[in-house]
Amino acid sequence: xxxxxxxxxxxxxxxxxxxxxxxxxxxxxxxxxxxxxxxxxxxxxxxxxxxxxxxxxxxxxxxxxxxxxxxxxxxxxxxxxxxxxxxxxxxxxxxxxxxxxxxxxxxxxxxxxxxxxxxxxxxxxxxxxxxxxxxxxxxxxxxxxxxxxxxxxxxxxxxxxxxxxxxxxxxxxxxxxxxxxxxxxxxxxxxxxxxxxxxxxxxxxxxxxxxxxxxxxxxxxxxxxxxxxxxxxxxxxxxxxxxxxxxxxxxxxxxxxxxxxxxxxxxxxxxxxxxxxxxxxxxx
Amino acid sequence: xxxxxxxxxxxxxxxxxxxxxxxxxxxxxxxxxxxxxxxxxxxxxxxxxxxxxxxxxxxxxxxxxxxxxxxxxxxxxxxxxxxxxxxxxxxxxxxxxxxxxxxxxxxxxxxxxxxxxxxxxxxxxxxxxxxxxxxxxxxxxxxxxxxxxxxxxxxxxxxxxxxxxxxxxxxxxxxxxxxxxxxxxxxxxxxxxxxxxxxxxxxxxxxxxxxxxxxxxxxxxxxxxxxxxxxxxxxxxxxxxxxxxxxxxxxxxxxxxxxxxxxxxxxxxxxxxxxxxxxxxxxxxxx
Numbered sequence: 001x002x003x004x005x006x007x008x009x010x011x012x013x014x015x016x017x018x019x020x021x022x023x024x025x026x027x028x029x030x031x032x033x034x035x036x037x038x039x040x041x042x043x044x045x046x047x048x049x050x051x052x053x054x055x056x057x058x059x060x061x062x063x064x065x066x067x068x069x070x071x072x073x074x075x076x077x078x079x080x081x082x083x084x085x086x087x088x089x090x091x092x093x094x095x096x097x098x099x100x101x102x103x104x105x106x107x108x109x110x111x112x113x114x115x116x117x118x119x120x121x122x123x124x125x126x127x128x129x130x131x132x133x134x135x136x137x138x139x140x141x142x143x144x145x146x147x148x149x150x151x152x153x154x155x156x157x158x159x160x161x162x163x164x165x166x167x168x169x170x171x172x173x174x175x176x177x178x179x180x181x182x183x184x185x186x187x188x189x190x191x192x193x194x195x196x197x198x199x200x201x202x203x204x205x206x207x208x209x210x211x212x213x214x215x216x217x218x219x220x221x222x223x224x225x226x227x228x229x230x231x232x233x234x235x236x237x238x239x240x241x242x243x244x245x246x247x248x249x250x251x252x253x254x255x256x257x258x259x260x261x262x263x264x265x266x267x268x269x270x271x272x273x274x275x276x277x278x279x280x281x282x283x284x
Numbered sequence: 285x286x287x288x289x290x291x292x293x294x295x296x297x298x299x300x301x302x303x304x305x306x307x308x309x310x311x312x313x314x315x316x317x318x319x320x321x322x323x324x325x326x327x328x329x330x331x332x333x334x335x336x337x338x339x340x341x342x343x344x345x346x347x348x349x350x351x352x353x354x355x356x357x358x359x360x361x362x363x364x365x366x367x368x369x370x371x372x373x374x375x376x377x378x379x380x381x382x383x384x385x386x387x388x389x390x391x392x393x394x395x396x397x398x399x400x401x402x403x404x405x406x407x408x409x410x411x412x413x414x415x416x417x418x419x420x421x422x423x424x425x426x427x428x429x430x431x432x433x434x435x436x437x438x439x440x441x442x443x444x445x446x447x448x449x450x451x452x453x454x455x456x457x458x459x460x461x462x463x464x465x466x467x468x469x470x471x472x473x474x475x476x477x478x479x480x481x482x483x484x485x486x487x488x489x490x491x492x493x494x495x496x497x498x499x500x501x502x503x504x505x506x507x508x509x510x511x512x513x514x515x516x517x518x519x520x521x522x523x524x525x526x527x528x529x530x531x532x533x534x535x536x537x538x539x540x541x542x543x544x545x546x547x548x549x550x551x552x553x554x555x556x557x558x559x560x561x562x563x564x565x566x567x568x569x570x571x
Contacts, residue, residue: 063340064533071537090536148423153509153530154340177338180350183426183520184509186530197414200423 031065132179450484
């Protein structure tokens with residue numbers, strides 16, 4: 001009884017919302033925390049040019065954005081990872097048809113404190129460190145100090161991307177997991193703060209968050225390759241080994257305001273904003 | 285006319301009374317319905333005693349033993365810190381403090397209860413966490429101990445208020461009798477007042493702990509959230525509450541992960557229910 005009435009209430013709210021969205025020129029963009037500043041930048045510029053439109057951008061994590069797209073509470077989901085098979089199946093069940101749009105690239109910086117003597121690592125060393133097989137900094141040429149692993153929470157696209165591409169090295173059948181002792185922090189900023197104050201910590205996040213209080217490591221694909229710094233040029237020319245696409249997901253092909261906004265994102269102007277927020281544009 | 289008015293008011297109040305029970309039952313049924321679904325894919329035994337929590341992997345590993353132990357460890361630590369201080373404070377307020385100081389102390393305790401937990405968590409993150417790291421020479425200060433200290437602050441107002449009430453309601457002639465027999469003030473408190481109020485004090489402790497185990501925001505911010513089986517109180521832990529709060533946004537409605545989080549909710553519900561019932565038993569024993 002209570003659930004039924006709650007359900008009715010919810011449906012009223014959703015349908016009221018759907019109507020409102022149609023004639024009020026309003027869209028909801030939600031998802032990846034990595035992309036929140038970027039989405040905000042796009043929305044501000046777009047609203048400046050089209051004062052009638054209203055675009056609300058919120059974060060919460062890639063998984064959060066995709067699950068709201070699936071449950072119909074947002075129009076565009078920002079995601080820093082590909083949508084999963086499972087999520088597509090669930091979406092189809094609910095009559096939603098996720099459509100993927102690549103909107104930019106991001107280099108994933110692996111950071112340590114500036115007080116840490118280690119300044120370069122290979123991808124496989126990173127994998128061993130984050131899965132808990134290398135426990136001490138001296139094993140990779142640092143001080144005799146226990147490594148403190150910092151990771152994002154599981155709702156983060158960054159977490160999933162790092163696990164699939166660094167820990168499991170793109171092997172879809174890989175079994176590696178983050179070491180259970182890894183600290184799961186709730187935001188990139190929290191990782192940045194902890195790294196700044198802890199000489200034994202190592203963490204990762206989108207390179208837009210790197211400041212002078214953290215030291216980004218140079219990364220090599222394997223022992224024989226050269227070590228590459230995470231810079232925009234190196235991501236663009238494909239040399240930096242841990243970079244990932246940033247996606248927008250819409251329900252079906254974009255239409256109306258959603259289409260106009262997506263077109264703006266992919267235009268030269270939209271891609272300039274990508275560059276201005278320390279990400280890497282795609283159309284060049 | 286008056287009779288009808290009485291009748292209507294009585295029924296209205298009855299409705300209010302039933303409503304609260306009704307909501308509790310509905311919530312509990314909903315929790316059971318959503319939570320028990322997880323046991324289609326993982327056995328209850330494996331769920332409770334499993335040692336790894338990787339909810340988004342394929343296949344997902346849903347073992348909540350590290351989370352249960354994390355919650356219990358933080359609560360135990362908070363109990364060790366808050367019980368002596370809380371009960372001591374209650375004794376001082378009820379028995380020793382002069383009237384004016386008593387009023388000031390009580391106001392202070394109420395103020396402590398009014399601080400939102402997220403604020404305490406934030407303060408803990410910037411002050412307590414670096415301190416714990418430096419004092420114990422740890423690799424990181426985001427540990428169970430930091431969580432315990434912060435939560436002790438949250439349990440104290442409850443413990444002090446209820447324990448003070450319990451001491452206050454001990455008949456005055458008990459104490460007068462003890463003093464008349466030649467006991468010192470402290471002997472009267474220790475040998476007469478405390479035993480007489482013991483069931484109320486135990487209830488106070490249990491209710492304080494109930495608050496600690498359900499607390500979410502502050503522990504999420506300062507315990508590090510690493511789902512390991514804790515070896516000591518100086519390592520990061522992940523609690524049941526923080527797990528639900530951190531992962532609920534990601535879980536797609538109807539997925540295994542979603543059901544697992546509801547099942548974590550059931551475990552939490554059972555633990556705090558047990559604590560509240562124990563507290564209730566002690567309170568009734570007193571009467």
